[in-house]
Amino acid sequence: MKVLVINAGSSSLKYQLFNMANNDVLAKGRVERIGMDSAILVHEPKDKEEIKEVSEILEHTTAIRKVLDKLVDKQQGVLVSIDEIDAVGHRVVHGGEAFSGSVIVDDSVKKEITRLIDLAPLHNPAALLGLSAVQTNMPNVPNVFTFDTAFHQTMPKSAYMYAIPTIFYTKHKVRRYGAHGTSHLYVGERTAEFLGRPIEELKIISCHIGNGASVTAIDGGKSVDTSMGMTPLEGLMMGTRSGDIDPAVVTYAMGKEDLTVSEANSMLNKHSGLLAISKISSDMREVTEAMEAGDQNAQLAFDMYIYRLRKYIGAYAAAMDGVDAIVFTAGVGENSVVVREAVCTKLNFLGVEFDSERNKTGRGFDKRISKDTSKVEVLVIPTNEEWMIARDTFELVSKK
Numbered sequence: 001m002k003v004l005v006i007n008a009g010s011s012s013l014k015y016q017l018f019n020m021a022n023n024d025v026l027a028k029g030r031v032e033r034i035g036m037d038s039a040i041l042v043h044e045p046k047d048k049e050e051i052k053e054v055s056e057i058l059e060h061t062t063a064i065r066k067v068l069d070k071l072v073d074k075q076q077g078v079l080v081s082i083d084e085i086d087a088v089g090h091r092v093v094h095g096g097e098a099f100s101g102s103v104i105v106d107d108s109v110k111k112e113i114t115r116l117i118d119l120a121p122l123h124n125p126a127a128l129l130g131l132s133a134v135q136t137n138m139p140n141v142p143n144v145f146t147f148d149t150a151f152h153q154t155m156p157k158s159a160y161m162y163a164i165p166t167i168f169y170t171k172h173k174v175r176r177y178g179a180h181g182t183s184h185l186y187v188g189e190r191t192a193e194f195l196g197r198p199i200e201e202l203k204i205i206s207c208h209i210g211n212g213a214s215v216t217a218i219d220g221g222k223s224v225d226t227s228m229g230m231t232p233l234e235g236l237m238m239g240t241r242s243g244d245i246d247p248a249v250v251t252y253a254m255g256k257e258d259l260t261v262s263e264a265n266s267m268l269n270k271h272s273g274l275l276a277i278s279k280i281s282s283d284m285r286e287v288t289e290a291m292e293a294g295d296q297n298a299q300l301a302f303d304m305y306i307y308r309l310r311k312y313i314g315a316y317a318a319a320m321d322g323v324d325a326i327v328f329t330a331g332v333g334e335n336s337v338v339v340r341e342a343v344c345t346k347l348n349f350l351g352v353e354f355d356s357e358r359n360k361t362g363r364g365f366d367k368r369i370s371k372d373t374s375k376v377e378v379l380v381i382p383t384n385e386e387w388m389i390a391r392d393t394f395e396l397v398s399k400k
């Protein structure tokens with residue numbers, strides 16, 4: 001069975017085409033910087049040369065059309081026709097309380113995800129655009145949704161409730177849901193494999209830091225707390241999202257600047273975070289470059305980003321009454337040597353002995369960046385949400 005997986009992030013779209021018969025990746029790639037002036041499409045077909053194209057790609061539907069074209073390209077394609085694709089798996093960020101596992105998409109699933117757009121305004125629309133692009137181009141192929149929120153459904157009520165009148169929960173389902181669950185689950189499983197220890201006995205702090213960013217406390221293989229909340233806005237400082245803020249700031253700012261609800265949402269989701277403080281970019285690469293060139297705003301943005309992440313790591317060590325492994329993943333976590341260094345050199349109180357040299361060596365593979373004597377293991381594990389989605393898609397479609 002050939003499964004295409006589409007992972008629509010807030011600023012990017014990643015894809016992988018798997019041959020499930022032998023777990024082979026036939027092609028993979030990504031479109032980065034969607035909506036910014038120059039989007040980059042990278043297509044890596046198996047045993048063929050990689051293609052890199054820079055063009056303006058304003059939204060996810062165009063990105064998917066380009067991806068399908070690449071898969072059947074005469075030179076760099078890996079399929080004769082898109083009819084060879086048997087199923088498509090999609091990453092959906094918000095599944096609310098309705099979904100604690102992946103599902104085959106039908107009209108009622110689609111309706112529920114559309115209803116949840118309010119709770120993941122940057123993400124659920126992208127997933128629905130992805131679905132509609134697939135349904136237009138491949139009307140007979142089954143689609144599966146895998147939800148970021150599913151892994152976090154094990155959180156205890158004491159972690160997921162907000163201390164506001166409970167009618168907001170009973171009537172409107174206001175609670176913490178978390179996100180990046182598929183990634184945190186993958187990271188947890190890989191960490192246990194890497195350390196050669198059963199996951200049931202491990203306390204892991206998984207730091208998924210990409211454009212969106214979240215930290216999860218994984219105790220015995222289960223998510224027990226996570227930094228994203230009802231929506232992917234809470235928690236860490238992100239590319240364009242504020243992360244934690246005194247909720248009173250929102251109503252105060254709305255009053256002072258006469259903002260509508262939608263303007264306030266847009267301010268917090270699209271115009272805050274690294275972008276707002278650095279005044280340069282939401283992209284950690286550009287912020288770090290400017291900081292290294294002496295830019296003070298970029299320095300402040302970087303310092304705030306690191307400080308907040310360190311606070312969450314401390315909090316989750318307390319939440320689990322200990323920590324065995326701290327793991328970095330996603331765009332920033334996998335690639336930024338300076339971010340990992342800045343975070344880890346100040347975690348001595350936890351028993352972290354950081355190894356600067358190991359931190360600098362290579363990328364794209366699982367590695368330890370703590371010293372062998374460190375009480376707490378520090379690892380980098382490249383995430384693979386696409387593989388997890390393919391696995392679920394294959395299982396559900398095979399059972400159909």
Ligand SMILES: Nc1ncnc2c1ncn2[C@@H]1O[C@H](COP(=O)(O)OP(=O)(O)O)[C@@H](O)[C@H]1O
Nearest residue numbers: 009011012210211212283284330331332335336
């Ligand atoms: N070499 C790098 N150094 C620092 N940051 C990087 C590097 N490569 C990628 N990033 C960061 O990773 C982010 C994208 O992360 P990713 O997990 O792919 O995003 P998304 O949230 O869209 O899934 C970019 O915005 C950029 O800030």
Ligand SMILES: CC(=O)OP(=O)(O)O
Nearest residue numbers: 009010179210212232
């Ligand atoms: C939930 C979320 O923020 O996802 P991403 O990091 O892919 O934007």
Ligand SMILES: [Mg+2]
Nearest residue numbers: 009010210330
């Ligand atoms: Mg992502």
